[in-house]
Amino acid sequence: MKSTSAPILAIVFGLSVGLHPDPAPADAAPLTGAVSNAIEQVIIPDYEALVATSETAVKAMSALCEEPDSDGLTRAREAFAPLAVAFSAVEPYRFGPARAENRFERLFFWPDSRGRGLRQVQGILAEKDDTAIDRESLQQKSVAVQGLPALEYLLFGTDSDAIARGDDAFRCRYAQATAEAISDVSRQLLNAWNAEDGIAARLRNPADDNPVYRTSEEAMQELLKAVRQQLQATAELKLEVALGDAPDRSKPKTLPFWRSGLALKAIDANLDAVARLIDAWDLPALLDEETTLIAQQLDYELKTAQDAVTRADAIDPDIQAVVKSQEGHSQLAYSRIPMKSVVTLLSEDIAHALGLTVGFNALDGD
Amino acid sequence: MVYLSSRRLPDGGDAGTLLDGGGRILAEFPLAGRGHGGAVSPDGRFCVLFARRPGTNALVIDRVQGSLTQIIRARPDRHFYGHGFFSADGRLLFATENDFDGVRGVLGIYDATDSYHRVGEFDTGGIGPHQCLLTADGRMAVIANGGIETHPDFPRRKLNLATMAPNVTRIDLRTGACLDRQALPDALRQLSLRHIAEAPDGAIWIGGQYQGPEQDTVPILAVARPGDRTLTPLDTLEEDGARARHYIGSVASNPQTGQIAVTAPRGGFAHILDGRTGRSLRRLEIADVCGVAPLAAGFLFSDGQGGLWRDGEALTRLPGTAWDNHLTVLTAV
Structure with missing residues (x-):
């Protein structure tokens, strides 16, 4: 891709990417x-934050579904904010464990240019599809119905206020299962980054047999x-x-x-x-x-x-x-x-x- | 022999290039962006260079006049994927295209006898068709449907990695009917099938790009044999697969020698394979190697640092230049 950027400070750029046959050797x-x-100062702490915020979201959801009221819905919505922010901090890492088992897409099916995810979520709500209110069976479904965009729609989308009135127990339980699925995948990612023979070890120990x-x-x-x-x-x-x-x-x-x-x-x-x-x-x-x-x-x-x-x-x-x-x-x-x-x-x-x-x-x- | 390719110039511009087998440049044409694959008319007079996806231009070059004769523009609701071919009688040009709102691959059809007007399209039988070729008998198209959905609103972003379903499809060029469609076992569903070459025995050699975990040991090559129900994965490069970043950039067949060449730009190597057994005969270390096409004996390779190679032997290097992904061999005029 040709660069189209306009840097703020005047910098004389080198040649284009890929045209350096003999770069200076680095130690x-x-x-x-x-x-x-x-890894130690940013990536792992950021995944820890993702796990922690997802667990808070699960707790808020479970409290809301047990006793649906507007305070509970407000707390569940408030718990979504740090979760979305924590995810956005690990969004750059689409390699390694995020690539396995479609974990990245499970957390964040985006962009969804044709609104497929939204339509599927709405379909589940319309049918009251019972397989969506259990975390494990939800994870067998499309990646588009079990991540942050799905949870956001359930908590903030059309008719989400019905949860607070106790009128939509199904929507609440589906949102709870979604929060649990997010938490589960987040935990898998953190575990993979912490694993002794995992991605962090591969990055830290480059070798011919790596x-x-x-x-x-x-x-x-x-x-x-x-x-x-x-x-x-x-x-x-x-x-x-x-x-x-x-x-x-x-x-x-x-x-x-x-x-x-x-x-x-x-x-x-x-x-x-x-x-x-x-x-x-x-x-x-x-x-x-x-x-x-x-x-x-x-x-x-x-x-x-x-x-x-x-x-x-x-x-x-x-x-x-x-x-x-x-x-x-x-x-x-x-x-x-x-x-x-x-x-x-x-x-x-x-x-x-x-x-x-x-x-x-x-x-x-x- | 003459070849068509394209390159990034030292000033940052791009050019379509005709060169000979010794690496000498014969003619060049300015491009608006990176070029990709080429097509050549059966009489060798015209060749077409497609813009890299999601490009919307294809350049028609008249080799006798030595000039650019036309720029073909994609329909507003389609873009080129970067590969195409002429029909056996030279009257039609076919190109893989993205019907991005319909989320399906099509083979656009252009009338070469009438200013390349688009006269129709065939369904490719999959999402994300990439390279396509005309079979030696001149009757069928083989298309590698890479399986990856993209949309020009989100340039080059892969939109369906969780559900991708690549295949290799043969279609009847008279009717557009699907003759057969071959896929890999489900475990290899994330191997995007993109680059193909036909061997003299009719087998289609396929280079893949795996979208799964980087450390996986998976085949990245496969063969489609006419009449088979499924593709045959080849473990030839399995051990080199992770090193290649599971990424094959080009595939070429040399009908004279019966050999197949595949390039791995992210690994910085290429393999020359025995076309009967699929075994590697030679591994060549060439940084950022991607383009490959047959020579009278052996293969011509191009790299991202301006280098051209005859097998492992360096031919020329143009400083400040980067060769694009493909070399297309043109029939002698």
Whole structure:
């Protein structure tokens, strides 16, 4: 893909990705240190937060279903917010255990351009399908009906208030089973990251007989790719699609978590997770003085993006009002620029400085 | 022999390229973005270079005039997947396309005798059709339906990894009727079938891209034999599979030698296989290797660092250049 970013600071870019035949060799040990720090300081704690918030959501759901009232529904909705934020922090990690057993899609079936997930959830509600109110049988069903978007619809979507009136015990129990399924998959992911012979061990111990990562460069590359893909997803798949080219041509309901009013908090959590991951790499320790300036720029660009998202979020609690307003639309449109700068800086300058060759075809083949 | 490919230029632009088997560039045409697969008319005069998915352009090049004669545009509700072929009589051009709102693959049909007007389409029998070819008898199309749903609203994002169902389908080119459809055992449902080549015995060699866990030991190659009910997975590259990131970039057949070549850009290697046994005869280490096409003897390979190779031997390297995924061999004019 050709870069279209417009960096805020004037930086003379190197050649395009993949065109560095002889990158400077990097010392392997510091890269392993960077990978280890990222796992210990960011990735595992973020999965722990996902497990903890999912357990809180399960408790809130179970209390609500036992005694349905509006306080209970409010508490269940309040418990959804930290869960969505915690998920958005681990959203970048779509490799390793997230790829096995469709765990990523089970938690987050998105984008759902044709509204398939929603229709299936509505179908379950209409039929009062009993297999959806038991966690294990729910997990046998489509990935689209057992994750965060499903739970969000059950708690915040059309007719969700009926739960508080005790008029829809089925919807409550389906939501509870969904929260349990989310919690179960979150626990599986945390266990896989903690396992002695799991993904963390593979990333930390690159070797010829390691089935996935031969060198620390390859392990580091995986994390770099996670950051790059998340920023591209946030800037292009989420914001670009939702914003369109003007407020009156925007489609805010394509954003994940628009129903719960958490769309921008989730985007902020994406950016925050990326910033913390990059911080854990401690790039200044790995780079020469000149490149260290670029590391500082990464930090600055991410903060700029987060500030713009925060300013937009302050305009109105309703994301539709934000995106349809000129100010909100401009802030969000602007936030994509520093996100794309970070992608360019990481995939070109930083990757080159760390000796990470990224192949033209290997990077983004077909 | 002459080949069609495309490359990223030192200034960041892209070009479609005609080159010979020694790696010399014969002609170049500017492109708006990355190119992908090619098609050549039976008389060898015209070739078509498709834009990389989700591209909407295909360039028609007249090799006799040495010029770009036309740009074919996809229908607004379709985009190209990057591969196609001409009918045996040269009158029609077929291209794999995405009916993204209908979530189905189609083979678009263009009239080469009438400015490449789109005259119809056939169903490919699956989602995400990628490479397609004309069988040697000129009567059938073979299509690798990769199984992965994408939509241009969410460029290149895989939308259905949990339910993907790839297959290789043969269709009758006169009627569009599905003649047979072969899939893998359910355990390999996440092996996206994308690149294919036909061997002289009619077998279709398939290179896959596995979407499951990175550490899995799974076959990434398969063979479709005419008349079989299912595809035959090949364990030839199993041990190299994780190293390849379970990703095959191109497949080519050399009918002269009976050999098959497959490239693994993410692993930085290629294999040359015995077309009868499927065993690896040679493993070549070439960083970011992806394009491959037959030479009179052996294979021509291209890489993402501007290099062209005759088997393991470096031919040329164009600094600052990156070759795109495919090399298409053109019949001699």
